[in-house]
Amino acid sequence: EDQVTQSPEALRLQEGESSSLNCSYTVSGLRGLFWYRQDPGKGPEFLFTLYSAGEEKEKERLKATLTKKESFLHITAPKPEDSATYLCAVQAFEMDSSYKLIFGSGTRLLVRP
Amino acid sequence: NAGVTQTPKFQVLKTGQSMTLQCAQDMNHNSMYWYRQDPGMGLRLIYYSASEGTTDKGEVPNGYNVSRLNKREFSLRLESAAPSQTSVYFCASRGSSGELFFGEGSRLTVL
Numbered sequence: 005e006d007q008v009t010q011s012p013e014a015l016r017l018q019e020g021e022s023s024s025l026n027c028s029y030t031v032s033g034l035r036g037l038f039w040y041r042q043d044p045g046k047g048p049e050f051l052f053t054l055y056s057a058g059e060e061k062e063k064e065r066l067k068a069t070l071t072k073k074e075s076f077l078h079i080t081a082p083k084p085e086d087s088a089t090y091l092c093a094v095q096a097f098e099m100d101s102s103y104k105l106i107f108g109s110g111t112r113l114l115v116r117p
Numbered sequence: 118n119a120g121v122t123q124t125p126k127f128q129v130l131k132t133g134q135s136m137t138l139q140c141a142q143d144m145n146h147n148s149m150y151w152y153r154q155d156p157g158m159g160l161r162l163i164y165y166s167a168s169e170g171t172t173d174k175g176e177v178p179n180g181y182n183v184s185r186l187n188k189r190e191f192s193l194r195l196e197s198a199a200p201s202q203t204s205v206y207f208c209a210s211r212g213s214s215g216e217l218f219f220g221e222g223s224r225l226t227v228l
Contacts (some may be wrong), residue, residue: 008159036215047121047207047219048160091160095215104175105217107152107160 006031006096010108017115020081025111027092028074037075038105039068040091048091082115089113119143123208123220130198130227138193138223140208146218148211149191150175151183153204154222160207166191198227 011026029037036055040048052061054070061068065086067078077090089112093105121142130136142149147168152160162175164183172183180202182194195202203226209217 038216040217045222047209047221048217050212050216050218053215093160104162104165105160109157109159 006094006106008092008094008106008108010090010092010111012111013109014112015114017079017082017113019083019115019117022078022080022082024079025077025090025113026074027077027108029092029094029106030073031094031096031106033097035095035097037070038093038095039075039077040093042089042091042110051090079113082113084115084117087113087115121208121210121218121220123206123223125223126221127224128226130195130225132199132227134198135194135196136198136225137195138206138208138225139190140192140220141190142208142210142218143189144210144212144218145188146210146212147188149185150209150211150217151181151191151193152207152209153177154207155204163193163206195225198225200227203227 008029036053038053039051042048052068057072059070065080069076089110091110092108095105124139150165151163154160161177163181164175166172166185169188184192206223208220
């Protein structure tokens with residue numbers, strides 16, 4: 005069964021304290037892995053797409069990496085405005101033409117000043 | 118640029134009542150989706166529409182129906198609401214690179 009697991013469930017950091025969030029997945033064939041940011045009371049906002057092992061993407065203080073079994077979202081010198089829930093989702097190859105994402109439960113990040 | 122717009126933002130229903138959640142996107146996307154989000158369970162796909170005129174079941178379709186009214190609009194209907202349908206509902210459309218654009222969500226409570 006296709007599955008996505010994110011860890012930790014919650015993470016508290018001091019401003020400037022770098023860390024990483026993990027997304028491990030088991031799918032029959034990975035078509036793409038997506039990272040989203042979700043602020044309280046809002047819909048998820050797209051951050052990155054990764055397609056193959058070894059690929060990396062960066063945006064400001066965030067860097068996403070991908071291996072054959074997991075993805076990491078590295079946060080360098082975080083600021084309080086980086087506080088949010090970060091969601092990981094995978095798209096598996098489907099026999100039909102459907103496009104379905106499997107989401108993890110997310111990591112709630114709190115960055116204290 | 119509005120993106121994906123959902124209405125209503127909040128709704129309280131009694132068990133057995135019906136209602137429709139409305140969704141519209143102005144990005145000319147072909148594919149649209151309805152998800153529900155519950156604490157600790159992540160986003161789960163209810164129904165999706167790969168293109169105008171087609172709809173398909175997702176992971177948790179029971180108790181819901183959908184209508185793809187035109188390319189812009191995709192509605193979700195609860196015919197007889199149950200407390201288990203208390204959730205936050207998100208509509209999304211898919212961009213050309215595969216990314217999803219989400220609405221702000223509709224928070225539904227069924228008493």
